Amino acid sequence: MGQPHILIVEDEEPLTVMLRYNFEAEGYDVESVARGDEAELRLRERLPDLLVLDWMLPGLSGIELCRRLRTRAETATLPILMLTARGEEDERIRGLATGADDYVVKPFSVPELMARVKALLRRAKPEAVSPVLRAGDLELDRETFRVRRGGREVHLGPTEFRLLEFLMKTPGRVFSREQLLNGVWGHDVYVDERTVDVHIGRLRRALNRGRSRDPIRTVRGAGYAFNEQFESA
Numbered sequence: 001m002g003q004p005h006i007l008i009v010e011d012e013e014p015l016t017v018m019l020r021y022n023f024e025a026e027g028y029d030v031e032s033v034a035r036g037d038e039a040e041l042r043l044r045e046r047l048p049d050l051l052v053l054d055w056m057l058p059g060l061s062g063i064e065l066c067r068r069l070r071t072r073a074e075t076a077t078l079p080i081l082m083l084t085a086r087g088e089e090d091e092r093i094r095g096l097a098t099g100a101d102d103y104v105v106k107p108f109s110v111p112e113l114m115a116r117v118k119a120l121l122r123r124a125k126p127e128a129v130s131p132v133l134r135a136g137d138l139e140l141d142r143e144t145f146r147v148r149r150g151g152r153e154v155h156l157g158p159t160e161f162r163l164l165e166f167l168m169k170t171p172g173r174v175f176s177r178e179q180l181l182n183g184v185w186g187h188d189v190y191v192d193e194r195t196v197d198v199h200i201g202r203l204r205r206a207l208n209r210g211r212s213r214d215p216i217r218t219v220r221g222a223g224y225a226f227n228e229q230f231e232s233a
């Protein structure tokens with residue numbers, strides 16, 4: 001399960017920049033377009049997990065786009081959060097009648113918007129925003145920083161925790177040592193690639209104590225992955 005993908009359709013650039021910044025800080029994968037007709041084309045190529053849609057747009061209005069999306073099977077249940085301007089009371093009501101799931105009125109508070117987005121995502125895709133990642137008998141809680149295997153707590157150092165979290169977010173995907181360094185240690189830190197092997201070793205010892213199934217897969221010449229077969233353990 002990757003991070004939620006959000007498409008922003010908004011023609012006020014400063015607002016788009018601000019939304020993008022906040023969504024990215026939340027770990028979402030963000031894309032944006034400034035025109036309604038452009039959004040319609042983009043939605044045929046790639047379906048997001050949620051659409052943030054401005055009411056007044058060049059090309060095609062938000063309300064018309066919303067109406068069209070609801071008539072197509074692929075987008076009939078796509079979560080849509082509408083952005084409307086103050087004083088558009090009637091239009092707001094029409095917005096919901098046309099199929100938007102929720103709306104916020106500009107100027108809105110960012111925490112409120114984030115909360116609504118999270119609520120919509122949770123409703124549509126509970127696993128995407130859950131603080132707990134699960135696979136087989138393994139459980140990682142991103143809020144309490146606790147890891148359990150078979151119900152028993154596993155004690156990990158902060159680096160091993162981040163490494164496991166990073167791998168668990170995308171089961172099956174193979175990451176090179178360089179990708180792991182960038183994703184877990186950050187781009188600005190100079191660490192030798194062998195450091196990754198050292199921490200993978202520590203992570204494995206902590207996770208596998210007395211157990212035969214290893215959730216981490218070594219891919220020769222490539223790197224490491226979270227073993228997707230582990231899910232069905």
Ligand code: CA
Binds near residue numbers: 057
């Ligand atoms: Ca607008």
